[in-house]
Amino acid sequence: MRKIFKTAMMLVVLLSFLALPGICLAEEYAAEEEVKKEEMKKKEESEKGKKKEEIKKEEAKKEEKTKEEKKAFELEEMVVTAPEVQGAPGRTVLITKEEIDLKNTQNAIKILEHIPGVYLRPDKRTGGQINIRGVAETKTVILLDDSILNDSFHQKVFWNIIPIEAIERVEVIPGPFSALYGGRGGIGGTVKFITKMPEKEEFFVKGVYGSDNTRRGTASYGNKLHDKVSFYLCYDYMETDGYVTDYITKSAKDGAGDIPVTGWKKTTDSQGNPMYLIGDKGDTETWEWSFLSKLKFDFSDTSSMTLTFSPSQWNYGGGAAGLDDPNSYLRHASTGEPVNSGNITFNDDGEQKNIDLGTATFLGGKSERSKRYRYTLAYETEFTPDFNLRATVEYVDEKKRGIDIAPLAGATSSGGPGKLTRFPFDRWQGRIESKVLNIFGFNNLTLGADYMTEEGGRRNYNEMTNWRDESTKGEMSSKSDGTNSVYSLFVQDEMILMEDRLTLYLGGRLDSWKISDLMDWTTVGDIGTHTYKDRDETYFSPKGSVKYRAFESTTLRLSLAKAFTAPRLHDTLGGASSANYMLLASPYLKPEKATCWEAGVDQTIFDKTLVMATYFENYLRDFQYREYWTESGIRYGVSKSGGKARIRGFELGIKHQITSFISAYANMTYQDTEVTEDKQNPEKEGKRMTNVPQEMYNFGLLCENYAGFKGSVTGRYVGKVYGDSLNRDRKNHVYGSYDPYFTMDAKVGYEIRKGIEVSFAVDNLLDKDYYQGWRAPGREFFGEVVYKF
Structure with a gap:
């Protein structure tokens, strides 16, 4: 039995050893199976997690889409405030690039059209003229960055040559309350166009086609390289x-003439x-071009x-124009x-009339070509x-400024006699400005100096043999030259007190004006x-x-200032502009001065509505006028100063955020x-000032961006304006009158895909016919395509 038991035990052990590899393999297989099951389980859980994540993303997208759709119909929590120019006193206006793009802005002056207190008069050559609170453009500082844009000779601005797409924002300070600018201009206020300088690569191209075969093209490129060099x-x-x-x-005239005609139309002038x-x-x-290049080194x-x-360069009229x-x-x-031409005759209600037409009657226009560097x-x-x-220094070369050509009697559209006039000018200007902030924890001090000196005059030439060929001009018949300089020191302190609720501005300008080297000579009238x-x-x-913030939603404003504007060389130099007209020099013309004040309030209501009100008064003295007389068949004119005038008015405005x-x-x-005083012409006293409307109204509806769409609908009413100093031009809707008018403009744009936009705009939507001295444009259409990245 014992042997049998030992044999059996040995057999079991032997079988065990024989089975051990299989058992090990089985265990390994079982372990592998467990790992595979675990991996499959994790994989299934991962896939389920991914599906859940995708479902969550889809749900988030749907939720975001729902929110976007709700934004179209629900108000967001937004606080409407008055965009202000930082560090500037009085009422200020800040216009952003986004707001500019919402409207049909075909030239820079249109940006200012709907600002309270600004009157925009269309101008066929310069693009327009502005008047701020009754003060002309020639007494307002217009800047492109730190460059004075007011034309050296007439102090007007050629608005059409300001590249709109280069403008990043516009700052407007009505009135002379800022001490930082003035000297030559500044009574009306300051308008500053600030151009962009890209921080990264950007490319822009725009094409415009509109009424009257208007074509406009703009292209820009900018970039910043190696964090050191930027260009635009x-x-x-x-x-x-x-x-x-x-x-x-x-x-x-009464009586019969030689050539019986039809086609005439009876009308009146602006005085009836x-x-x-x-x-x-x-x-x-018209055609014009401008190029802006900027290079910045950090x-x-x-x-x-x-x-x-x-x-x-700009070209108005002449051989390439319809004039x-x-x-x-x-x-x-x-x-x-x-x-x-000839002595025409016609019958007007039973009365025979005649008119003498010279050969150049229908060539009464003039051409103008100018270059500026x-x-x-x-x-x-x-x-x-x-x-x-x-610190800045600038040189402006306008030596090819103002080539005016006018046909004379005997000329035809193909050629003949004419007259050529030039207005060569150049200008140096410089400025240094320093800011010291947080003095004593509440003072921001700005101080500096600027200067401007310009040289130039008029050049008139004897009769051209062919008014279409500039090289046929005769000898110089008259000449005038002079130098006009203004040197200034300025300081302005901004004090922020009472936990930012009270802001005080104190400052002043010391302007020193000098006119020198004045001379003129002419063969007209043997003046010598x-x-x-x-x-x-x-x-x-x-x-x-x-400025005092009485409550979180209420800001009160009060400002007082004096101002100074130096005379223009245009008025002091004089010169002949035709064979029978002579503007005499006015070497003793005085600078114009003003005392101005304003008071106002800004009130926010329920965070969605902003109401603004401002009352202002301007008192002008030594303002200029022109006196005329005739001797020996020659009409003379001369600019004089010494008058006084008063402007008082108020501005009301409201802005409401309807949706986001x-x-x-x-x-x-x-x-x-x-006009409160004019010793030379007392009959002007008590009359309204010229080129100032009594009332203006503006409204607008702006859509910033909804599903790729943006645009605007705007309207503007301007009351009666007088062009005659005695206010005799009361007849409206005739050539030469300044009519009250109401116009509406509209624009709609759509972003086809990122970087590509198209828009369509209509100016003077109601096709109103009116005059502002000359006939204003009727309804105009514009189509626009933009590509940018």
Whole structure:
């Protein structure tokens, strides 16, 4: 038994050893199976997690889409505030690039059209003229960055050559309450266009086509390289066939003439005197281009230098324009052929009338070609976070400024005699400005100096043999030259008190003006050569302003300032502009001065509505006027100063955020003006000032962005304006009148895909026919395509 048991045990052990590898393999297989099961389980759980994540993302997208859709119909929690120019006293206006793009902005002046207190008068050559609170554009500082844009000769701005797409924002300070700008201009206020400098690569191209065969193209490119060098290039070109703005009207004499005609139309001038409309001077064809190039070097995080070169050219009228292709409405009573010259005759209500037409009657327009080159160097550095310095110097070359050509008697559309006038100018200007912040924890001090000196005059030439060929001009018949300089010191202290609730501004300007090297000579009237003594004057303009936030939703404003504007060379130099007209030099013309104040309130209601109100008064003295007389068949004119005037008015405005992307605004301006003293012409006393409307109203509905759409609908009413200093031009809707008018504009744009936008716009939607001296444009259509990245 024992042997059997031992044999059995040995057999079991032997079988065990034989089975061990299988058991091990089985265990390994079982372990592997467990691992596989675990991995499959994890994989299934992962896939379930991914599916859940995808479901969550889909749900999030749906929720986001639902939120976006709800935004179209529900108000978000938004607080409407008045966009202000930082560090500026009084009422200020800040216009962003986004707001500019919402409207049909074909030239830079349109950006200012709906600001309370701003009157925009359309201008066929410059693009328009502005008047702020009754003060002309020539007494307002218009800046592109730190460059004065007011034309050196007339101090007007050629708005069409400002590249709109280069503008990043616009800052407007009505009135002379900022001490930082003035000297030559500043009574009306300051308008500053600030151009962009890209921080990364950007490309932009735009094409516009509109009414009157208007074509506009803009292309820009900018970038920043190696965090040290930035550059920006912008080219803008505009060309248009134009429309009829100038009409030919004539007064008639009693009695029969030589050529019987039809086609005339009885009308009046703006004072109601009988006139006859006999034709027009053709379409105001225009072309112009501008180029803005900026190069910036960052020496460090706190110091940089910027170089700017900006050439531009504009051409109005002349061989490439419609002004040399006029239209006669007159037809020969027998043959039906057009009549352009001769002694015409016609019957008006039983009375025989006659008009003498010279051969150049229908060539009464003139051409103008001008070139401008602007060179600017700017340096800025930050010594500490609270102490910085900026300096600029600029040269403006306008030596090819103002080539005016006018056909004379005997000329035809193909050639003949004419007259050429030039206005060569150049200008140097510089500025240094330093800011010291947080003095004593509440003071921000700005102080600096600027200067401007310009040289130039008029050049008139004897009769051209061919008015279409500039090289045929004769010898110089008259000349005038002079130098105009203004040197200024300024300081402005901003004090922020009472936990940011009270802000005080105290400052002033010391302006020193000098006019020198004045001379003129002419062969007209045997006047000969004259030289004049140098003159200078120094004037201090104090400024003060307070802003008080009485409540979180209420801000009160009060400002008081004096201002100074130096005379223009245009008025002091004089010169002949025709064979029988002579503007005499005014070497003793005084600078114009003003005392101005304003008071206002900004009130926010329920965070969605902003109401603004401002009352202002301007008191002007030594303001300029022109006196005329005739001797020996020659008409003379001279500019004089010494008058006084008063402007008082108020501005009301409201802005309401309807939804997160739709807003509406409305504002109105009332201006009561009066000439209070004019010793040379007492009959002007008590009359309204010229070129100032008594009332203006604006409204607008803006859509910023909804499902790729954006646009605007705006309206504007302007009351009666007088162009005659005695207010005799009361007749409206005739050539030469300044009519009250109401217009509406609209624009809608759509982003087809990221970077590509199309838009369609209509100006003067209701096709209102009105005059602002000349005929204003009727309904105009514009289509626009934009590509950018």
